Amino acid sequence: xxxAVAARRWRPPPLIANPWLRHGLMIGAAIYLYLAINSVxxxxxxxxxxxxxxxxxxxxxxxxxxxxxxxxxxEGLLESVIMTVIATVIGIALSVPVAxxxxxxxxxxxxxxxxxxxxxSARTFQEVIIAILFVKMFGFGVLAGVATISFATIGFMAxxxxxxxxxxxxxxxxxxxxxxxxxxxxxxxxxxxxxLPRFIGLSLYRVxxxxxxxxxxxxxxxxxxxxxxxTAFDRYEYGVAAAILILIIxxxxxxxxxxxxxxxxxx
Amino acid sequence: MLALEGLEKRYRTGDLALKGVSLxxxxxxxxxxxxxxxxxxxxxxxxxxxxxxxxGGRVLLKGQDMTALSARGLRRxxxxxxxxxxxxxxxxxxxxxxxxxxxxxGYVGFWSSWFRRFPQADIDAAFGLxxxxxxxxxxxxxxxxxxxxxxxxxGICRALIxxxxxxxxDEPTASLDPKTSRQIMRLIVELCTERGLAAIINIHDxxxxxxxxxxxxxxxxxxxxxxxPPSRLDAGVLTEIYGEEDWSQTVRHASEEGGEDDDxxxxxxxxxxxx
Numbered sequence: 001x002x003x004a005v006a007a008r009r010w011r012p013p014p015l016i017a018n019p020w021l022r023h024g025l026m027i028g029a030a031i032y033l034y035l036a037i038n039s040v041x042x043x044x045x046x047x048x049x050x051x052x053x054x055x056x057x058x059x060x061x062x063x064x065x066x067x068x069x070x071x072x073x074x075e076g077l078l079e080s081v082i083m084t085v086i087a088t089v090i091g092i093a094l095s096v097p098v099a100x101x102x103x104x105x106x107x108x109x110x111x112x113x114x115x116x117x118x119x120x121s122a123r124t125f126q127e128v129i130i131a132i133l134f135v136k137m138f139g140f141g142v143l144a145g146v147a148t149i150s151f152a153t154i155g156f157m158a159x160x161x162x163x164x165x166x167x168x169x170x171x172x173x174x175x176x177x178x179x180x181x182x183x184x185x186x187x188x189x190x191x192x193x194x195x196l197p198r199f200i201g202l203s204l205y206r207v208x209x210x211x212x213x214x215x216x217x218x219x220x221x222x223x224x225x226x227x228x229x230x231t232a233f234d235r236y237e238y239g240v241a242a243a244i245l246i247l248i249i250x251x252x253x254x255x256x257x258x259x260x261x262x263x264x265x266x267x
Numbered sequence: 268m269l270a271l272e273g274l275e276k277r278y279r280t281g282d283l284a285l286k287g288v289s290l291x292x293x294x295x296x297x298x299x300x301x302x303x304x305x306x307x308x309x310x311x312x313x314x315x316x317x318x319x320x321x322x323g324g325r326v327l328l329k330g331q332d333m334t335a336l337s338a339r340g341l342r343r344x345x346x347x348x349x350x351x352x353x354x355x356x357x358x359x360x361x362x363x364x365x366x367x368x369x370x371x372x373g374y375v376g377f378w379s380s381w382f383r384r385f386p387q388a389d390i391d392a393a394f395g396l397x398x399x400x401x402x403x404x405x406x407x408x409x410x411x412x413x414x415x416x417x418x419x420x421x422g423i424c425r426a427l428i429x430x431x432x433x434x435x436x437d438e439p440t441a442s443l444d445p446k447t448s449r450q451i452m453r454l455i456v457e458l459c460t461e462r463g464l465a466a467i468i469n470i471h472d473x474x475x476x477x478x479x480x481x482x483x484x485x486x487x488x489x490x491x492x493x494x495x496p497p498s499r500l501d502a503g504v505l506t507e508i509y510g511e512e513d514w515s516q517t518v519r520h521a522s523e524e525g526g527e528d529d530d531x532x533x534x535x536x537x538x539x540x541x542x
Contacts, residue, residue: 181369
């Protein structure tokens with residue numbers, strides 16, 4: 001009679017092999033989370049009081065006031081749209097050379113590091129912080145807003161486009177090089193067709209991001225509908241603020257819907 | 268026509284891919300380069316047009332030393348060297364016509380190519396080649412809409428519209444079925460004969476090499492270990508190139524066919540070997 005074979009147990013190997021380290025990390029994380037929660041001050045009486053103010057705010061939204069500040073709202077929106085269009089065009093135009101320089105498979109090392117530095121600096125700071133800087137440099141108004149959004153667009157577009165350039169199929173580019181094409185022709189035939197759909201998609205996506213940003217940077221004085229919105233809050237005109245926010249939402253949704261429709265068509 | 272003199276390539280990793288290869292390819296000769304993966308076949312043909320920079324030796328094309336050329340001179344010299352690739356390397360999102368015309372990039376200015384305004388003579392030549400390979404109905408189809416055999420035909424047109432003296436061909440049949448492989452090889456050889464072109468064909472399929480090439484060069488570990496007519500390829504030579512294996516099937520067909528090809532007479536054993 002054959003000898004009974006002991007059942008061989010199997011468990012999946014743990015992510016961290018060392019049990020001391022594994023359990024230590026878990027316990028450490030739990031302790032930190034507990035202490036962190038306790039360090040956040042919660043003022044209950046203030047919250048109760050604030051609920052009422054919040055209710056007034058929400059009530060304002062139920063009766064949006066499009067009429068009494070019609071001119072200011074219209075002007076602000078027009079400014080925002082202008083900012084969006086100009087900044088998107090400038091940002092995308094400047095992002096192409098930066099993206100080429102930031103693609104590891106195209107650029108020599110020093111150019112690569114320089115372009116990566118531009119991208120990193122454009123992405124490190126949130127638009128509002130950049131807007132404050134440009135408002136200091138150019139004064140209040142649309143110019144500061146355009147500069148801010150263009151700069152942010154470069155960071156976004158160049159990074160994602162550079163990644164797409166790095167992911168191209170090298171054989172196609174090699175074949176173009178083998179024909180004796182010049183560098184620009186090589187870009188035009190070997191690289192561009194491979195990244196064009198993504199480029200168009202990112203550009204359209206950036207249009208709706210930029211419109212949203214144009215509303216935000218206005219709050220720190222960089223022009224556009226954001227400035228109008230801030231004024232409305234400062235005057236406690238919640239009805240007007242509500243009207244503005246509803247318009248922003250409507251425009252962003254319209255942009256998003258149309259851009260996703262176009263993106264589906266090109267890809 | 269083409270002469271390699273002690274061609275050497277050492278990669279930055281330290282691997283010596285070519286150990287001083289010397290070869291001469293006269294005009295009009297179709298030469299097959301065989302050898303195991305990693306023998307340096309791909310490196311060798313890319314050193315000719317300096318898609319890979321050789322680290323030693325010289326490449327003489329019609330007496331001109333390719334290795335001594337400036338960037339501009341190299342681009343001019345590359346115009347005379349057509350290249351056909353494994354997996355076709357077509358620009359997938361461009362049309363068949365744009366792909367064929369891309370072979371003229373070295374001859375036209377940037378703006379002409381940007382706006383796709385190629386000279387009428389180039390367009391005539393492109394249509395001529397597409398007629399020749401039977402792809403005229405597909406001119407405005409995107410390259411990625413074609414079948415493998417059709418794509419490689421576009422690749423052939425792109426190389427030939429350069430009006431080259433030399434064709435460098437890297438595994439032209441690697442992703443094609445046996446029948447299409449033979450059709451493509453036959454087309455390449457016919458076109459080389461028509462135009463008096465020299466060609467170096469990297470190829471894994473020994474039977475195909477024997478069937479279509481006038482000369483076979485065997486490369487092993489970066490060195491030429493065989494150079495002769497297809498008829499001299501026997502089990503001993505294949506062992507020398509690839510190492511020990513049962514070669515009796517492979518060479519038996521070579522002697523039986525005597526270089527004559529016929530798609531219908533394919534041996535099932537060889538079909539299986541190709542699949």
